[in-house]
Amino acid sequence: MMETFFIVAVFLLIFMIFGVIRIILGPTTPDRVVGLDTINTLVIAAMIILGAAYNEVIYIDVAIVYALLSFVGTLYIAKYLEGGL
Amino acid sequence: MMIDTIIYIFLGIGVFFNGLGSFGLIRFPDVYTRLHAATKCTTFGSIFTSLGVIVYGFYHWHVDSASYGVLAIHAFIALLALVITNPTGAHAIARAAHRSGVYPKRAVVDKLREGDLSD
Amino acid sequence: MRSALVTAVMAFILYLILTVGTGDILFWSSAEIVAGILLSIVAGIFGRKLLFKNEDYRMLNPKRWIYFIAYLCPFLVAMARANIDVAYRVITGRINPGIVKISPGLKTDLGITMLANSITLTPGTLSVEINEKTNDLYIHWINVKHKEPNIEEVCNGFPKWIRRIAE
Structure with a gap:
């Protein structure tokens, strides 16, 4: 079971590379923010998977805090792009 | 093993949709269609990978020890936070993109641009 | 007042869910329950205007x-x-x-x-x-x-x- 979780985590890591490619290429700033948002979601999914793989609850607690903080970060970047900050 | 098969199926569906969302991020032509792929597919995929962990936790709570049950409950809370925040973030990015002057490519209609919103 | 109370109770329920399995009073240890009560009272006082805008309890x-x-x-x-x-x-x-x-x-x-x-x-x-x-x-x-x-x-x-x- 543990190996399966590690394989899934490696797949999620590969998908994060797609997000990094979009951040490097992305012609406009909103494109880059979309890439960053996708990477955040994948990091949260990978943290939950790794928490199950190592049987450590603290990983999932970190994932909860990361989810809420990355949401606030995305909102602030969006507000900045609108010109309201 | 019945439970193991269910967990494998959940993890497989989750990885498939997460990969599809990331691939759509590369393939689509402009920021709005990329948001379609990124938001819908990664949310759905993350729901399924987390469901795999939740089923795993509850099953081993029954069999082994209580710490697996704590794992499942915390994974459920993390999933809830993800599902609530993800579409809201996508909405904020879309609005910021339109207000900062990035308009949809190949659009057949853009009511917002010709519309009456002055602010 | 009522909004602060309801917010505090909801915060306390969330705290209990997050700390399940720490002790042996049902599922919680006594220290966690005391800390949860104090923190949720603080959260209720500061967050009372966020959850129930205009005293709206529908x-x-x-x-x-x-x-x-x-x-x-x-x-x-x-x-x-x-x-x-x-x-x-x-x-x-x-x-x-x-x-x-x-x-x-x-x-x-x-x-x-x-x-x-x-x-x-x-x-x-x-x-x-x-x-x-x-x-x-x-x-x-x-x-x-x-x-x-x-x-x-x-x-x-x-x-x-x-x-x-x-x-």
């Missing part, structure tokens, strides 16, 4: 929560359809995008928020902008069929559900 009615749980079924079906739709468009690359306007006729902030989030997660649509005076939503639609769509085409019956839950 969401405490359990009937609305039952409707919300029933709403999850059509919502999850629509979400699965959305993902298969996006999968088809990622693979074939066949898109016909545009931004259209709908008037769902919802009045409360909570209802509009729920509708916008539901629209974002369901087939081919993404909410972009809202007109705060008339509560019209501007929606990016990945496959535009008509330039003046009716509501059923865009958000398959969700406004009816949300009117029951949040209005």
Whole structure:
């Protein structure tokens, strides 16, 4: 079971590379923010998977805090792009 | 093993949709269609990978020890936070993109641009 | 006063869920319960204006929560359809995008928020902008069929559900 979780985590890591490619290429700033948002979601999914793989609850607690903080970060970047900050 | 098969199926569906969302991020032509792929597919995929962990936790709570049950409950809370925040973030990015002057490519209609919103 | 109390109770319930399995009074240790009570009182005092704006307690009615749980079924079906739709468009690359306007006729902030989030997660649509005076939503639609769509085409019956839950 543990190996399966590690394989899934490696797949999620590969998908994060797609997000990094979009951040490097992305012609406009909103494109880059979309890439960053996708990477955040994948990091949260990978943290939950790794928490199950190592049987450590603290990983999932970190994932909860990361989810809420990355949401606030995305909102602030969006507000900045609108010109309201 | 019945439970193991269910967990494998959940993890497989989750990885498939997460990969599809990331691939759509590369393939689509402009920021709005990329948001379609990124938001819908990664949310759905993350729901399924987390469901795999939740089923795993509850099953081993029954069999082994209580710490697996704590794992499942915390994974459920993390999933809830993800599902609530993800579409809201996508909405904020879309609005910021339109207000900062990035308009949809190949659009057949853009009511917002010709519309009456002055602010 | 009442809003602070309800917020504190909800914060305490969340704290109990997050600290389950720490001790042997049912599932919690006594230190966690004391810390939870103190922290949730602080959260209730500082957050009383956030959760219940204008002393509005409609969401405490359990009937609305039952409707919300029933709403999850059509919502999850629509979400699965959305993902298969996006999968088809990622693979074939066949898109016909545009931004259209709908008037769902919802009045409360909570209802509009729920509708916008539901629209974002369901087939081919993404909410972009809202007109705060008339509560019209501007929606990016990945496959535009008509330039003046009716509501059923865009958000398959969700406004009816949300009117029951949040209005």
